[in-house]
Amino acid sequence: MICAFYKNTQLLFLLLYLYLVKKIYKFLLNTLPRPLLIRLSYVFKFFAPMLYRGNQVDCPVCGRSFSKFLSYGSEVAHRENVLCPYDLTLERHRLLWLYLNRETNFFSADHLKVLHIAPEQCFLPLFKKQKNLDYTTADLVSPIADLHFDLHDIPLEENQYDVVFCNHVMEHVDDPVRCMSELCRVMKPGGWAIMQVPQDMSRAETYEDKSITTPEEREKHFWQKDHLRLFGRDYPNYMEKAGFKVNEFDLNTAFEPTEITKFRLMKKEILYIAVKP
Numbered sequence: 001m002i003c004a005f006y007k008n009t010q011l012l013f014l015l016l017y018l019y020l021v022k023k024i025y026k027f028l029l030n031t032l033p034r035p036l037l038i039r040l041s042y043v044f045k046f047f048a049p050m051l052y053r054g055n056q057v058d059c060p061v062c063g064r065s066f067s068k069f070l071s072y073g074s075e076v077a078h079r080e081n082v083l084c085p086y087d088l089t090l091e092r093h094r095l096l097w098l099y100l101n102r103e104t105n106f107f108s109a110d111h112l113k114v115l116h117i118a119p120e121q122c123f124l125p126l127f128k129k130q131k132n133l134d135y136t137t138a139d140l141v142s143p144i145a146d147l148h149f150d151l152h153d154i155p156l157e158e159n160q161y162d163v164v165f166c167n168h169v170m171e172h173v174d175d176p177v178r179c180m181s182e183l184c185r186v187m188k189p190g191g192w193a194i195m196q197v198p199q200d201m202s203r204a205e206t207y208e209d210k211s212i213t214t215p216e217e218r219e220k221h222f223w224q225k226d227h228l229r230l231f232g233r234d235y236p237n238y239m240e241k242a243g244f245k246v247n248e249f250d251l252n253t254a255f256e257p258t259e260i261t262k263f264r265l266m267k268k269e270i271l272y273i274a275v276k277p
């Protein structure tokens with residue numbers, strides 16, 4: 001009798017403990033800035049499989065299933081059920097990963113020379129491991145990058161790279177066309193670049209206003225405290241001005257609706273493939 005009581009109390013404490021850990025976990029993921037989250041990612045990798053056990057959603061990047069993803073985003077761009085609790089991927093990371101897997105020779109080509117600007121933590125260790133890639137990372141300041149430079153003046157020779165990734169950078173730089181031109185210059189003819197940005201599909205034209213300078217105002221107008229503009233449907237024009245030919249990859253025609261739901265992709269997201277002619 002005493003033994004059963006003891007066991008039930010233990011179970012109750014365990015459930016309460018798990019409940020509290022889950023609450024704290026969710027709070028941290030929704031509150032801490034992404035760079036800090038990434039530094040703490042080993043903690044999340046330990047807890048996520050326990051706290052979000054299930055198979056309602058799939059993350060193709062870490063190859064794991066969960067009961068749900070977590071919410072993410074600032075007040076003006078908040079989304080539910082989008083952040084993988086294991087490797088912190090968002091819709092855009094999962095879309096890019098699926099695109100690379102299914103539509104390109106990124107994982108199968110004998111040899112590709114790749115330049116990855118501002119490398120995402122969820123991709124970095126996986127790309128580094130790939131034997132078929134001659135893989136270089138670069139960033140303005142990040143200590144984890146191989147090279148450090150300003151994208152407006154890339155200190156590299158022209159016609160070198162087969163593939164370039166430069167995601168969620170162009171909304172932060174002074175002159176996106178100049179940065180894209182520089183990336184185009186260092187790429188081989190026929191090479192392709194992916195330069196994802198936050199894009200407001202309800203806007204025909206990109207919204208930019210140099211008089212908006214405070215972090216609060218920038219967050220309100222451009223979705224994040226350090227964004228300098230909010231790209232609209234005219235985003236491909238920037239790439240074309242920089243010398244690229246732009247192809248659009250529409251996930252709605254490429255993937256089954258059940259996959260879009262399972263991977264929690266953003267239906268209106270278009271992946272632009274910028275090819276150097």
Ligand SMILES: [Zn+2]
Pocket residue numbers: 059060061062063064084085086087088089
């Ligand atoms: Zn994941």
